Amino acid sequence: MKIIHSADWQLGKPYGRFEPEVRAALSEARFDVIDRIGRLASDNNASHVFVAGDVFDTEGPEDRTIVQAISRMSRHACRWWLLPGNHDFARNGGLWDRVRRRVGGGITILSDPEPLELEPGAWLLPAPLVHRHNLDDPTDLFDTMETPGARLRIGVAHGSIRDFGSRGETKNQIAPDRAKRSTLDYLALGDWHGALKVDARTWYSGTPETDSFQRDDPGHALVVDIEAGREPVVVPARTGRFQWLVRDWTVNDRAAFDAECDQLLAVIDAPNTLLQLSLAGITGLSDRIAMLGRLENDISHRLRHLVVRADDLVGRPSEEDLAALAVEGMLGAAAAKLNVKIEVGGQDGPVAKRALERLFVEYSREEQP
Template sequence: MGIKILHSADWQLGKPYGRFEPDVRGALTEARFDMIDTLGRTAAEHDAQHVIVAGDIFDTEGPEDRTIVQAISRMSRHGCRWWLLPGNHDFARNGGLWDRIRHKAGDKIVILSEPVPHEFESGAWLLPAPLVHRHNLEDPTALFDTMETPGASLRIGLAHGSIRDFGSRGETKNQIAPDRAKRSALDYLALGDWHGALKIDARTWYSGTPETDRFQRDDPGHALLVNVEMGSEPVVTPIRTGRFQWLVRDWTVNNQANFDAECDQLLGAIDAPNTLLQLTLAGITGLSDRIAILGRLENDVRHRLRLLDIRADDLVGRPSEDELASLAIEGTLGAAAAKLNDRIEAGGPEGLIAKRALERLFVEYNRQELP
């Protein structure tokens, strides 16, 4: 007796991405809907008849109608069956989101808004632990202990919550016993809430989000292909489903050549149009080098990537003696440059302003020198 399922979670459809420009926001939003098709195709390719989604299918309990219709229509065009569990973002309540979906969804979509076991194949039972509040003080999976599954060969749990303390990165409520699979005689426990694929033990996994949505890890989104056989540990295979990669890089650079080498290496290793990069620069360079580094980022790299977030306050550009000498012959410009350099050396808030002003002075001076 065995069953093959695709385990997913944390779709968070309708996520607003409010801090991004409209073109980036639109691309990220559409990628989350496209991800549903990716899951459907992946299930078909691997002969998995069931996709179980461990909560937070929607980003809020009141998504727009378009978000709901898009989700249902995307799921409905695939041959697999979709099992949807309310999480803390889209918790179940009477007259709420899940009633709206139930009225529109067909037979391929099963809403698990009640803690009632379902026999989704002969002898294989799915035990859901839907959240009915955003934060629950009790373990939402405690009911698994007493759920009756007559004639069960396989028991698969589906829940949303924190099985360990993730600190500020995860929910501190909805705590799940770390040995829940063993306690409740589960062959597999599919979890949602943590946004990266994570193995807790041989029978307990977080699938992570199928489409990464934050600067937190290099890995794109995944789903888990799970082959559960009676009497054996499940075979779990992560499968990439995400389009976008969110990278965080911290570079210490000392000159333009050093920066260009780092930059070329990165661009050669990524799928640039589908990459969002948060780049922090630190170090001390010549002022001309700093201007050239930021110029390449703004005029070249930014246009290659889906998004570039530059943090360069700790990249210090100090004018060389030759640079200062080139301005010194300019009379008033040279005097201004010297004063600004003195302010920079003194440090403090005025030093930061002076640094930006001196850079601007050099930019304008070099611009007028161009033929």
């Protein structure tokens, strides 16, 4: 049988650090990806979609978030199986009771650790989280779950196979050999936000819509072909709309910087790209100003979002820059003193650098027709 393995939708994620326009686009993309997953199931003749935890970002999402999720899933003929994770763990009277009151027959909430027969001989073993952090391995129960006449045993769980440090949950630890221990044909995991193969029968699908600058790769879902007696065939399929890129450029003149910009724009879908850019190098002050100006007045308008870190891009006034300022009397004297402080360094160096840059910017503006 073929299934779609997804996880970590985190619907309702607030994206509070972004401006409202970007926030709205990122939030809506997380609903749109449900339709892409539904179409992926149809295109691959997969009857079941497993969402391995963190369907919602919190245990108290707005009603609109719940209704949007259900309405998007209900458009598609596949069966949806939703597992509570650490962000949306199962508790009496909580989120999943609100969801359950609204869902139709095509959506099943896996809030109880009880095996379910998907099709004759194909069993699903769920390990829902009932607390945000569980001390015990939530998949231990797989060993004792009875699956009469099973030809396929498919586990679905949310937690860490290994300690991912600050980028993943350190609680809810799952045995790395769980699939072998519990004779699973496939173990669908959620929690880690990038697609990751643990072993031949154990995968993280990652989030279907990338949500951080930690990875360039857009979000994916997994198309999984499972057959008794052989290893599953797992194919990642791109589902994400947005790319979150991290780039570090060392540039020493305007030409090198422009080449980097042009190369980047040639290979990305700019309106759907968020970029965190760090600049380093030693360049002329006028070039530094021109580089930052292009980022502010051109590149930032092309991209969905741009963050620039330019503290390591040192702008030194050229002889031409100083000569132009020198004829301005007091401006030239001030520029010369600031340049001396920059050369000496120390605590006053960074302040002098910013002051000289500002002085040159203001002078350049005055010189423009």
